[in-house]
Amino acid sequence: MRYLFGAVGILALLALGPLAGAQEKTGTVRTYYIAADEIDWDYMPGGGDNMMGMAPHGYAKFFAQHGSKFIGRVYHKAVYREYTDATFTHLKPRPTDQAYLGTVGPIVHAEVGDTLRIVFHNHGTHPYSIHAHGVEYDKASEGSLSAGAGNVGVAPGATRTYTYSVPERAGPGPNDPSSIVWLYHSHVNERRDVNAGLIGAIVVTKAGMATPDGLPKDVDHEFVALFMAYDENSSWFIDQNVRRFVKDRKHLSKVQTLPFDPDGRVDAVFGTGFIPANFRFTINGYQYADGPVMTMHRGDHVRWYLLSLGEGLNIHTPHWHGNTVLVGGQRTDVAYIGPASMVTADMVPDDPGTWLLHCHFSEHMEGGMVARYRVLP
Numbered sequence: 001m002r003y004l005f006g007a008v009g010i011l012a013l014l015a016l017g018p019l020a021g022a023q024e025k026t027g028t029v030r031t032y033y034i035a036a037d038e039i040d041w042d043y044m045p046g047g048g049d050n051m052m053g054m055a056p057h058g059y060a061k062f063f064a065q066h067g068s069k070f071i072g073r074v075y076h077k078a079v080y081r082e083y084t085d086a087t088f089t090h091l092k093p094r095p096t097d098q099a100y101l102g103t104v105g106p107i108v109h110a111e112v113g114d115t116l117r118i119v120f121h122n123h124g125t126h127p128y129s130i131h132a133h134g135v136e137y138d139k140a141s142e143g144s145l146s147a148g149a150g151n152v153g154v155a156p157g158a159t160r161t162y163t164y165s166v167p168e169r170a171g172p173g174p175n176d177p178s179s180i181v182w183l184y185h186s187h188v189n190e191r192r193d194v195n196a197g198l199i200g201a202i203v204v205t206k207a208g209m210a211t212p213d214g215l216p217k218d219v220d221h222e223f224v225a226l227f228m229a230y231d232e233n234s235s236w237f238i239d240q241n242v243r244r245f246v247k248d249r250k251h252l253s254k255v256q257t258l259p260f261d262p263d264g265r266v267d268a269v270f271g272t273g274f275i276p277a278n279f280r281f282t283i284n285g286y287q288y289a290d291g292p293v294m295t296m297h298r299g300d301h302v303r304w305y306l307l308s309l310g311e312g313l314n315i316h317t318p319h320w321h322g323n324t325v326l327v328g329g330q331r332t333d334v335a336y337i338g339p340a341s342m343v344t345a346d347m348v349p350d351d352p353g354t355w356l357l358h359c360h361f362s363e364h365m366e367g368g369m370v371a372r373y374r375v376l377p
Contacts, residue, residue: 027113027166030214033083033092034106035121036128036154036186036198038237041077041103043280043287044368050289051356051370059366060288062262062272063280068248070277076237076244077197078124078186080105086159088121097221100292100371103285104226105200108184109214110135112171112207116164120154126236127153128198131187133342135164135202144187153188171204175328179205179216181224181305181342194310195235197285199226201305220300225283226307227316227337227359227369232278234311270363279313279367283357287368294373298352306335306343314339316364322355323347323375334360349375 049060056064066072082092082105094101101107110116120130129143129152141162145152154160172180182202186193201224205216215222232238233254246252256273259266270276284291296302304325308314319334325345327335335343358370 027115028111028214029115029117030108030110031117031119032106032108033085033088033119033121034080034130034200035083035088036078036124037081038076038078038124040074041079041197041285042074043282043285044073044290045286046290047073048288048290050372051358051368052288056288058262059270060368062277063287063368065277069246069252069274071232071241071245074245075232075235075241075280077103078126078128078193078236079103079197080130080200082106083121086119088123088159097295100294101224101284102291103197103199103228103282104224105184105198107224108200108202109205109210110166110202111205111210111214112166112168114166114214116162116166116202118162118164119159120162121159122154122156125156126192127155127188128186128193129153129160129188130162130184132162132164132182132184132202133340134182134204135170136167137162137164166204168207172206177216177303177344177346178209178218179203179222179303180344181307183307183309183340183342185309189236191234191310192236195231196237197230197235199228199307199309201226201307203305216303218301219303221296222303222305223294223373224305224307225318225357225371226285226309227314227318228282228285228308228310229314229364229367229369230280230282230285231311232280233275238278270367281359281364281367281369283359283369283371286371289356289370289372291371293354294357294371295376296349296373297376298349300349302347302349304345304347306337306341306345308337308341309339312339315361316369317360318357319360320347320355320357320373322351322353323349351375352377
């Protein structure tokens with residue numbers, strides 16, 4: 001009798017098979033064309049201190065200077081940029097509401113169950129790669145120095161396609177909101193690559209919670225904030241930047257560090273001189289709130305993706321003036337991140353105005369790790 005029931009059961013499953021398959025969600029293959037481009041980047045494009053609403057003074061003046069023995073505000077860097085197709089001849093315009101991203105690479109969106117194809121081209125002068133956190137990949141798509149990974153770096157002028165699966169373990173966990181953030185970055189010579197600027201973000205949304213573009217359905221605005229102290233002394237381009245921008249190279253000391261602030265007071269933590277001048281404390285590559293303002297409306301559901309990477313001094317405490325957020329279900333207005341941290345915070349702003357978002361480490365704030373966000377009525 002049990003064999004009869006077994007046969008009936010098999011026939012029933014065969015009959016329902018096509019229907020059952022039709023009810024399963026088929027993941028989307030999402031393709032991005034991303035290149036490593038080398039550009040000149042101005043850390044303070046407006047030349048002012050928008051944190052204080054005044055001309056630069058103190059450390060802001062120190063970082064803005066174009067002296068004979070300093071590089072100044074502009075550095076040659078490498079960044080990720082998105083293109084329209086595999087020819088990598090047409091740069092994809094960054095939407096106006098994403099101008100605030102600055103040095104951060106294109107935001108890659110996926111939903112649990114999707115497959116990501118990142119076609120990567122190296123327009124630069126050094127081997128670079130893409131190494132993605134969180135998602136699933138084989139050795140060919142690891143993009144990092146490790147045994148068995150083969151030729152990790154993509155040579156200048158070459159192209160490689162990275163393929164990532166987005167299983168459930170890459171998506172939001174039981175206590176997470178509908179989407180979370182992961183880093184991607186170059187991992188050939190990571191210290192030089194990262195300080196040069198090759199960092200981006202992957203946002204993964206829970207299955208069934210994404211729009212056709214992969215964005216979370218229940219969010220009005222999402223903002224990526226990379227709290228990054230770039231050590232330009234360790235970038236690929238420090239010598240090139242010295243040759244291009246330092247006027248008095250004959251008397252330049254590349255190891256100069258003075259334990260005084262710009263007003264002559266003892267500052268053993270930060271100091272002045274050539275080496276400290278090349279530590280750029282930024283949010284998305286901008287110092288002293290000298291980048292585009294992130295804008296939202298009162299009552300919007302706003303999701304913040306907080307990132308950091310790089311040197312050990314990249315321990316930060318992002319703080320929002322004027323409003324509060326939820327991080328892991330906890331109400332706060334200060335989060336905590338360290339190198340290679342990825343934190344998601346939700347905000348429903350109720351206090352209109354233009355407010356600061358900054359690192360609450362005093363020396364980082366004084367060094368310019370400040371941005372602005374605006375809540376409209």
